Amino acid sequence: MIDFQYARAHDxxxxxxxxxxDPAAKFIAGGTNLIDLMKEDVExxxxxxxxxxxxxxxxxxxxxxxxxxxALVPNSDLAYHPLIEQxxxxxxxxxxxxxxxxxxxxxxxxxxxLQRTRCYYFYDVATPCxxxxxxxxxxxxxxxxxxxxxxxxxxxxxxxHPSDMCVALAALDAKVHVTGPAGERTMGFAEFHRxxxxxxxxxxxxxxxxxxxxxxxxxxxxxxxxTYLKLRDRLSYAFxxxxxxxxxxxxxxxxxxxxxxxxxxxxxxWRDTAAExxxxxxxxxxxxxxxxxxxxxxxxxxxxxxxFKIELARRGIVRALTQAARGTPQPQSNKKIL
Amino acid sequence: xxxxxMPHATRPDNRRLQxxxxxxxxxxxxxxxxxxxxxxxxxxxxxxxxxxxLDLTGxxxxxxxxxxxxxxxxxxxxxxxxxxxxxxxxxxxxxxxIEGMAANGALHPLQQAFIDHDAFQCGYCTPxxxxxxxxxxxxxxxxxxxxxxxxxSGNICRCGGYPNIVAAIQQAMGRS
Numbered sequence: 001m002i003d004f005q006y007a008r009a010h011d012x013x014x015x016x017x018x019x020x021x022d023p024a025a026k027f028i029a030g031g032t033n034l035i036d037l038m039k040e041d042v043e044x045x046x047x048x049x050x051x052x053x054x055x056x057x058x059x060x061x062x063x064x065x066x067x068x069x070x071a072l073v074p075n076s077d078l079a080y081h082p083l084i085e086q087x088x089x090x091x092x093x094x095x096x097x098x099x100x101x102x103x104x105x106x107x108x109x110x111x112x113x114l115q116r117t118r119c120y121y122f123y124d125v126a127t128p129c130x131x132x133x134x135x136x137x138x139x140x141x142x143x144x145x146x147x148x149x150x151x152x153x154x155x156x157x158x159x160x161h162p163s164d165m166c167v168a169l170a171a172l173d174a175k176v177h178v179t180g181p182a183g184e185r186t187m188g189f190a191e192f193h194r195x196x197x198x199x200x201x202x203x204x205x206x207x208x209x210x211x212x213x214x215x216x217x218x219x220x221x222x223x224x225x226x227t228y229l230k231l232r233d234r235l236s237y238a239f240x241x242x243x244x245x246x247x248x249x250x251x252x253x254x255x256x257x258x259x260x261x262x263x264x265x266x267x268x269x270w271r272d273t274a275a276e277x278x279x280x281x282x283x284x285x286x287x288x289x290x291x292x293x294x295x296x297x298x299x300x301x302x303x304x305x306x307x308f309k310i311e312l313a314r315r316g317i318v319r320a321l322t323q324a325a326r327g328t329p330q331p332q333s334n335k336k337i338l
Numbered sequence: 339x340x341x342x343x344m345p346h347a348t349r350p351d352n353r354r355l356q357x358x359x360x361x362x363x364x365x366x367x368x369x370x371x372x373x374x375x376x377x378x379x380x381x382x383x384x385x386x387x388x389x390x391x392l393d394l395t396g397x398x399x400x401x402x403x404x405x406x407x408x409x410x411x412x413x414x415x416x417x418x419x420x421x422x423x424x425x426x427x428x429x430x431x432x433x434x435x436i437e438g439m440a441a442n443g444a445l446h447p448l449q450q451a452f453i454d455h456d457a458f459q460c461g462y463c464t465p466x467x468x469x470x471x472x473x474x475x476x477x478x479x480x481x482x483x484x485x486x487x488x489x490x491s492g493n494i495c496r497c498g499g500y501p502n503i504v505a506a507i508q509q510a511m512g513r514s
Contacts, residue, residue, distance in 0.1 A: 006363065006380035006426050032422045035383070036403050048380070050427055076416075080479070100492020101477070102470065103404060105416045106423065236491035333484040 001038050005047040009054060012179050012211060018049045019209045020181055027051050027211060029072055030107040032099075033115040041125050042116075042132055052108075056213055059083065065219030068177075071110030071212045075165065076101060078109055087221040089329065090247055093228040094168035096332050100237050110212035113166060113176065113192065116203060117159035117267075118239055120144065130156045131200040138200075146305040147241065150313070151297075152266040157200030158303065160264055161193060162239050167263035168228060170271040171245040174217050180210035193268030200267070222247030222259065227323035227330050230263075231316055235335045240264035242313045244320035248284065255279045260292060260321070265300075265313060272296045284325040286318065293317035365429045369394065370438025378425050385409045387425035388435060396436035396465045400494070407493035410466035410473070411435050417473025419492075436465035439472065448472055451506035459497035467493045471507045483508065 009015035009027075019025055026045035028034055029052045037043040056070035059081055067083060078084055079095035099107065107115075121127045121139040128137035140148055140158050148158040166189075174189045193204050206212065225248040232238040243263035249256040258279035261271040275295040282288040293314045300310045319337065323330055328338050362377040369392060376391045385402075388394045388411070400408030402421045409421040412434040439446035448468045451457070458464045470493045480486045486504050495503060 001381050004380060006424070028424075028427070031424065031427065032404055032419070035422050035424070038381075039403065048424075052427060100407065101474070101489050102407060102410055102417050102419045102492045103422075105473075106418050236488055333482065333488040 002041065002044045004038075004045050006050065007047065008050045012054060012056075012213060015049055015051050015054065015211050016179060016181055016209060018047075019211070022047050023208075025049055029111045030074070031111075032103050032107045033111065037116065037123075040123055042123060051211065056110075062216065067217045069109050069215045069217070071108060071214055073109045074105055075099070075107045075109065075112060076104035078165075079104065087223055088168075088172060088217060089221075089223055090226040090228055090245055091165070091168040091172060091217075093226075093329060093332055094164045094230075094243075094245060097228055097230040097240075097243070098164035109165075109215055112163055113169075113212060113215070114204065114206070115162055118162045119148065119159040122159060131159060131196075131203075134199075134201045141303065144305060145303040147239070147264075148303060148306050149266050150300045150302055150306060150309045151262075151270050152195045152268070153301070154196045154198065154200070156198055157196035157267065159196065159200065159267060161203070161266065161268050163269065164228070164230060164240065164243060164263055166193070166269045167243055167245045167261050169215065169217075170269035171247055171259040171261040172217055172221070173259070174215050176212060177214040177216060178206060178210045179213050180207055184213070186216075189269075190271060196267045203267075220249075220257075222249065225250055225324045225327055227320050227328075229316055229320040229323065229330045229337070231312060242309055242316050244313075244316045246317070246320035246324040248279075248321070248324045250284060250325065253283050253285075255282050255284050255288070258292075258321075260296065260317065262296065262313060262317075265309060270296075279321075284321075286322070289318040289321040292321065363426050365425050367425075367428060367430075368432045370434060376425070380424060380426050382425045383421050384411070384413075384423045384425050384428050384433070385420040388420060388433070391425075394435050394437050397469075398462055398465055400462065400466075405494070406463070406466075407470055408463050408466040410470040410493065412469055412473055415473075415476060417470050434469070434472075436468055439468060446472070448475075448506065448510040451509040452503070454509065455502045455506040457502040457506040458495075458499055463493060463495045463497075467495065467503055471503075471510065474507070475511055480507075480511075 024046035028048045056072040058070045060068045075095050079092045084092050121129045127139040149160050170189050176187045176192045230240050230243040240263045245261045247259040258276045260275050275292040279292050367374050388397050398408040400406035404419045404422045411420045413431050480489045
């Protein structure tokens with residue numbers, strides 16, 4: 001690991017100031033991804049600005065019936081918070097589907113948004129990677145790409161975003177509050193993460209000198225008809241090959257509102273609003289779910305080792321929407337897929 | 339494999355400011371009930387601080403990347419991977435390691451249960467398993483064997499002792 005300076009931020013303004021003063025600095029909160037990447041020599045910050053003690057650890061109700069989650073709320077506390085379990089159980093399930101309890105105890109809400117891909121080549125500094133080293137090439141496109149993207153990839157990068165939590169946040173239409181030298185701004189969740197295009201080194205639209213302060217959930221929580229279905233190589237403690245956050249509001253058998261987002265398939269949490277629109281007004285049956293799956297995967301493209309993900313995603317979407325419609329969300333302990 | 343330019347590791351970091359070698363930093367920890375003062379470089383993990391600076395070698399370094407759970411300790415009562423946090427970040431924290439589990443000359447119920455159920459073979463993962471299980475019991479979320487397995491999935495046992503580990507935890511849960 002490279003040597004670095006360490007300093008604690010006293011408040012959000014101080015954190016932003018310290019970041020602006022050193023172009024190679026990084027914020028550290030939970031550290032679970034950053035320290036790992038530093039050990040691999042992928043991240044080489046000159047300075048760590050420790051924000052873990054800033055007062056961003058509360059979950060508060062908003063005026064319009066939603067929740068504002070401080071960026072430093074640990075993943076485990078968020079998953080087990082009574083208001084999250086009651087109103088946003090899909091988010092709770094998604095968080096608990098990811099990592100281990102030790103990591104969830106450390107990892108922060110903001111850090112989960114900012115975690116980096118687990119592409120083998122991004123991690124291996126002996127190989128080219130346009131995300132790690134812009135212009136060096138992509139070793140994954142013609143290499144081992146079983147875990148890689150099938151949607152929204154580019155010739156420069158086929159990495160996936162690793163988060164489970166973010167898939168649920170995308171489906172729930174969360175907002176991200178950030179603060180930078182120019183003050184505060186709010187981003188829609190769909191605008192927060194980026195597709196790789198020609199700049200895969202940029203995972204998000206957060207500016208380098210900005211800090212995530214909170215994630216806001218709208219009032220609509222889909223607490224009755226939802227699921228988070230995660231398909232992976234091991235039953236626990238593994239990244240998703242494909243995951244699906246599905247949520248419905250039903251009027252009898254008719255779909256009033258639908259949300260559908262996928263993890264493990266793209267450079268960002270992949271919410272498909274066209275598929276959601278196609279579900280609205282339809283009967284909640286297999287034909288509608290198949291049509292939605294076809295829409296999500298209309299531009300899907302496989303590589304040498306990951307083409308199986310297209311059919312896996314298709315079946316997963318239908319299964320997840322079925323679970324949501326029946327009100328039988330996928331359990332995270334009993335692994336039998338409902 | 340396609341390769342158009344030398345990879346990252348051999349390139350200079352243009353953005354890095356000329357680094358001064360950082361001073362060692364003072365860190366105060368309460369470890370297993372005892373106040374400890376140490377001076378460590380910023381890049382010293384809590385795991386290395388425990389093992390190399392405080393001679394508490396019960397906490398094991400397995401993968402050193404948060405994938406195996408051998409380094410699990412309790413910080414302020416919560417289980418974490420000590421390999422993925424820097425000691426300077428934990429200044430002021432209350433740390434419990436496997437050396438602090440026994441009390442008043444008696445084994446912790448989890449330690450006794452691991453013996454009763456023969457819940458280890460090589461034993462390398464055991465300190466992390468026991469600290470993790472102590473955290474799990476304190477969380478109060480796991481009731482069934484399935485839930486124990488799920489919430490212990492961050493602790494790998496390459497000897498395959500899982501059935502006996504689950505049985506040991508169930509025994510200790512019954513007593514606590």
